Amino acid sequence: IFAGPIQFLKSAPSLDHLPSPDVPEIAFAGRSNVGKSSLLNALTGRTSLARTSVTPGRTQELNFFDIGQPLKLRLVDMPGYGFAKAPKDMVRKWRYLVNDYLRGRQVLKRTLVLIDSRHGIKDVDREVFEMLDKAATSYRIVLTKTDKIKATELDAVYAAVGDEVRKRPAAHPDVISTSSEKGMGIAELRAAVIESI
Numbered sequence: 001i002f003a004g005p006i007q008f009l010k011s012a013p014s015l016d017h018l019p020s021p022d023v024p025e026i027a028f029a030g031r032s033n034v035g036k037s038s039l040l041n042a043l044t045g046r047t048s049l050a051r052t053s054v055t056p057g058r059t060q061e062l063n064f065f066d067i068g069q070p071l072k073l074r075l076v077d078m079p080g081y082g083f084a085k086a087p088k089d090m091v092r093k094w095r096y097l098v099n100d101y102l103r104g105r106q107v108l109k110r111t112l113v114l115i116d117s118r119h120g121i122k123d124v125d126r127e128v129f130e131m132l133d134k135a136a137t138s139y140r141i142v143l144t145k146t147d148k149i150k151a152t153e154l155d156a157v158y159a160a161v162g163d164e165v166r167k168r169p170a171a172h173p174d175v176i177s178t179s180s181e182k183g184m185g186i187a188e189l190r191a192a193v194i195e196s197i
């Protein structure tokens with residue numbers, strides 16, 4: 001699937017702009033600066049599929065990318081969350097957009113929630129887990145930037161994150177460790193994406 005051409009399909013600032021639901025979708029979510037754009041680029045082998053963020057938390061749109069030929073998979077880049085200086089109405093807009101998408105999207109197969117391995121799970125991530133659990137939509141945790149911490153620290157955060165997500169009803173029990181920079185865990189992530197569609 002990932003060897004085929006990739007096409008930016010569209011941006012949806014609201015639900016009436018969603019593409020027609022005819023292809024399975026995998027969504028990517030995470031705090032601003034978690035490394036989401038880098039991971040999408042590493043996953044697809046592109047250098048500029050998703051733009052790395054200039055102004056964190058600015059983009060409030062769902063971005064859709066079609067992958068594979070014939071089209072069999074769509075990647076959905078969700079707007080980053082947890083930007084400290086985000087105005088309240090922006091946070092509210094994010095919640096409405098994402099919640100409506102999560103609850104209503106039949107073709108959404110799984111959401112990958114990215115967690116910076118240096119920081120672990122924050123309360124703002126837990127709020128997102130809560131949304132996903134309540135929407136009863138499957139999600140899985142992906143640790144990012146694992147090249148930035150020592151192996152012993154990674155073991156500890158991997159165990160702690162795993163313990164926490166295994167208490168969550170809609171979360172996949174296994175966590176994936178990645179580094180877009182070093183290419184670690186990317187093959188496993190690809191396999192996990194394909195497995196979930």
Ligand code: GDP
Nearest residue numbers: 032033034035036037038052053145179180181
């Ligand atoms: P986004 O805001 O979630 O899309 O995050 P970006 O992909 O723009 O990444 C934020 C910052 O983290 C950038 O400076 C990236 O170069 C850096 N970054 C992303 N992934 C990695 C990684 O795997 N390792 C390292 N060392 N840095 C990374």
